Amino acid sequence: VLLCGCVRLCAGSARGPLGVVMLPCPASPARTQERGEAEPTPTGEMKEECQRLVRERDEAECRLKQIKRVSQMVLEEVNALHTQLEIEKSCRENAEVLATKLSHENKKLKYLSLSRPCLDELLPSISDCTATEEEPQDISPDPYSQYQQQVKDLQETVTQLLEEKKQLTGQLQELQSNIEELTARLEKEQAEMTELRNVLEKQTKTIKSINRVSVMATQEYEELRQQLELEQNLRQKAEAFAHEMLIKQKEANRQSAILLHQADPSIQLLKALEEVANITKMLEEERLQHQKQIKELESHLDETALQKELGTVQRQLELVEEERRETEQRVQHMEQRNFELENKVQELEKLKLQIA
Incomplete structure (x- = not known):
């Protein structure tokens, strides 16, 4: 035994x-495949x-x-x-x-x-x-x-x-x-x-919503600016036309006054007076219409206050961008800590292989 x-x-x-x-414990095949691939x-x-x-x-x-x-x-x-x-x-x-x-x-x-x-x-x-029995006992x-x-x-x-x-x-x-x-x-x-x-x-959702609002506000501001420029151009043209009509009216009045001083008014004088009256009425209507449009445009600009809204949106966007940068820094720090943990795990694996 x-x-x-x-x-x-x-x-x-x-x-x-x-x-x-x-x-040894078999290694996972997904690990070797994971080392050969790169994430986007x-x-x-x-x-x-x-x-x-x-x-x-x-x-x-x-x-x-x-x-x-x-x-x-x-x-x-x-x-x-x-x-x-x-x-x-x-x-x-x-x-x-x-x-x-x-x-x-x-x-x-x-x-x-x-x-x-x-x-x-x-x-x-x-x-x-x-x-003879004792001798082999001593020898054995x-x-x-x-x-x-x-x-x-x-x-x-x-x-x-x-x-x-x-x-x-x-x-x-x-x-x-x-x-x-x-x-x-x-x-x-x-x-x-x-x-x-x-x-x-x-933060990504907030940035997208702020960008969408800022784009809409910018588009609206651009449309209003173009409308304001158009109204200003029309106003300048109307003022120039009114000034020209005023000159013509003064000239017509002077001619009519000259004709009135004559003894016999003719048919041409009556036609000229009628034409002057029509032109004066038309100019007055156009002037009133342009003044009304200008007042409406100015009131609309005062009510919307797009410039203030755009400034607020830009400040919010800057704050969100700063928070995003801080978050990216934290993510980089987390990646560094994960890398350190990975090194420690590899050291433990080497130690276990030595023990095995």
Whole structure:
């Protein structure tokens, strides 16, 4: 039984430092594909980085489970060796008891044989036989010392396995605490990134609405400005036309006055007076109409106050742009922290590979 236990222990030590072959956890194929691709936007890249960190955390947990399983197998093997040692110890004790009992029985049989009548004749032969039996016992090695040496070797092996198990347990606890810390930091970073993403979406919507309002206000302001320029041009033309008509009216009045001083008014004078009256009436109507249009345009400009509204919209747009720049700076800071977390995860992977 002891020889079988030693053979089993040697075969187990040939498989590895812990007696168990440790298999690496298979890497995810999405990870290699992820390193070869480039994301078009910073937010998409951060999302992919977070997903990759989550996958690496899952791989680390998988390897931790494998290490735990290996340590459990080592414990089971140590327990089996301990049980085997107990069995061998009990077998050895039983063998010693049986050997002692057999030796006592042999001595009794020898004493009985010596008590026979031919005791004197058999004494020399018995002494010779005992001498020949004692000599090979002295030459042959003691089985008890061999058993003690084997038990000592097995105890040293068990002690070494327990020390290795203790070291692995400490390393497992340290790795587990590091992974828990990284997981908590990763969850916190993901929450902050989600909040920043929501803020960016809100600011984008606000900027779009402000841009739409500013475009509409600019278009309305441009239309009113063009209308005002048109009215001013029409007013200038009307004033020039009125001035020209006034000159013509004065000239016609002067001519009519000259004609009135003459003795006989003619038909041409009457026609000229009638034409002057019609022109005067038409000029007065046009003047009144232009004054009305100018007053309406001025009142409309006073009511809308587009310039003030445009100034307010521009100030709001500047504030939103400043908030957007601050948010982009925060996003860059988050990307830097994610890069640091990725480096720490890679260091943990290297450490676990060294342990494996």
